[in-house]
Amino acid sequence: MKLTTKGRYAVNALLDLALHDNKKPVQLADVAERQNISLTYLEQLFSKLKRHGLVSSSRGPGGGYRLALETDEVSIAKIIYSVDETIDITRCHGKQNCQKNQRCLTHDLWMELNMHVSSFLNGITLFDLIQRNNVKDVAQKQDFAFVQIHKH
Amino acid sequence: MKLTTKGRYAVNALLDLALHDNKKPVQLADVAERQNISLTYLEQLFSKLKRHGLVSSSRGPGGGYRLALETDEVSIAKIIYSVDETIDITRCHGKQNCQKNQRCLTHDLWMELNMHVSSFLNGITLFDLIQRNNVKDVAQKQDFAFVQIHKH
DNA sequence: TTAATACTTGACTAAATCACTTGGTTATGT
DNA sequence: ACATAACCAAGTGATTTAGTCAAGTATTAA
Numbered sequence: 001m002k003l004t005t006k007g008r009y010a011v012n013a014l015l016d017l018a019l020h021d022n023k024k025p026v027q028l029a030d031v032a033e034r035q036n037i038s039l040t041y042l043e044q045l046f047s048k049l050k051r052h053g054l055v056s057s058s059r060g061p062g063g064g065y066r067l068a069l070e071t072d073e074v075s076i077a078k079i080i081y082s083v084d085e086t087i088d089i090t091r092c093h094g095k096q097n098c099q100k101n102q103r104c105l106t107h108d109l110w111m112e113l114n115m116h117v118s119s120f121l122n123g124i125t126l127f128d129l130i131q132r133n134n135v136k137d138v139a140q141k142q143d144f145a146f147v148q149i150h151k152h
Numbered sequence: 153m154k155l156t157t158k159g160r161y162a163v164n165a166l167l168d169l170a171l172h173d174n175k176k177p178v179q180l181a182d183v184a185e186r187q188n189i190s191l192t193y194l195e196q197l198f199s200k201l202k203r204h205g206l207v208s209s210s211r212g213p214g215g216g217y218r219l220a221l222e223t224d225e226v227s228i229a230k231i232i233y234s235v236d237e238t239i240d241i242t243r244c245h246g247k248q249n250c251q252k253n254q255r256c257l258t259h260d261l262w263m264e265l266n267m268h269v270s271s272f273l274n275g276i277t278l279f280d281l282i283q284r285n286n287v288k289d290v291a292q293k294q295d296f297a298f299v300q301i302h303k304h
Numbered sequence: 305t306t307a308a309t310a311c312t313t314g315a316c317t318a319a320a321t322c323a324c325t326t327g328g329t330t331a332t333g334t
Numbered sequence: 335a336c337a338t339a340a341c342c343a344a345g346t347g348a349t350t351t352a353g354t355c356a357a358g359t360a361t362t363a364a
Contacts, residue, residue, distance in 0.1 A: 012257045036251050041353055060361030061309045099188050102293065105164045108286050116272050120265060134260050141254065193324055212332025213338045
């Protein structure tokens with residue numbers, strides 16, 4: 001199972017996008033600052049997210065990224081899959097050749113865990129997260145800090 | 153989240169131990185052969201399993217390893233924890249300093265996923281696995297192959 | 305038209321981790 | 335004494351992570 005900062009960054013960034021999407025595209029530099037992610041690293045992630053159809057971009061001054069789908073169409077699993085390739089746990093990736101071309105003793109156990117995790121991550125969307133009070137709170141703090149720095 | 157071959161090896165090996173424990177200690181070399189794991193790598197894993205009190209050992213000829221607990225006392229989570237240290241997903245490991253000393257936007261999401269996974273793995277023991285028909289089947293095949301090679 | 309802004313691509317890298325291997329030492333039953 | 339099997343320390347090649355760096359291309363406000 002691969003679940004590292006890459007996937008977490010992607011979810012945080014898309015959630016930031018969803019929270020700040022009002023008519024105008026959101027600039028990656030702002031997302032990077034609010035979410036404390038390296039800009040060039042974020043660019044790589046968004047390139048993947050765009051390839052998978054989760055975001056759209058517009059260039060030039062005033063450009064930036066927007067969600068390509070409604071927030072309730074974007075599950076966490078989809079995001080992680082887009083940047084991380086897989087949330088699979090088994091060595092054989094579902095094929096049953098984990099050991100000497102046979103199933104290993106615990107093949108089915110890992111398949112079950114796979115199912116648990118992916119149904120959990122499939123069941124939660126950006127829309128769900130936006131509704132949450134703890135998410136709202138954190139987002140508000142981030143926005144406040146952002147405005148403090150950029151007013152002059 | 154760390155869930156690699158290390159954890160899978162440990163579960164497979166302990167299950168093998170449980171399946172072959174009848175009065176005499178089981179030799180690691182046999183486990184290694186049946187489960188297709190490098191012997192010296194297995195030794196390293198069992199050193200950790202022993203430190204965590206999951207197995208006991210006896211040296212010398214006729215020596216080997218045995219389970220130190222009843223099979224229904226050994227959860228999969230315990231095994232993985234013993235060799236893998238953690239099944240934690242969050243960057244901050246439960247502390248809430250994932251981002252600039254604050255919770256990140258998705259802190260609670262990852263904590264929930266943590267809980268799901270660990271309650272799943274806590275809920276399954278070696279005893280449970282031994283009962284399963286698919287485990288019995290695989291074990292039988294492994295034993296057959298093992299005997300074929302060692303009769304002479 | 306052009307300068308500035310914004311996105312794109314690809315190569316590179318330090319550090320960490322994985323899945324081992326090598327080469328021993330120590331204890332014990334016969 | 336000696337074969338056996340656990341125990342231990344250190345090293346290693348391959349891969350992955352989490353980035354950086356450099357050089358672009360596209361768009362548009364002025």
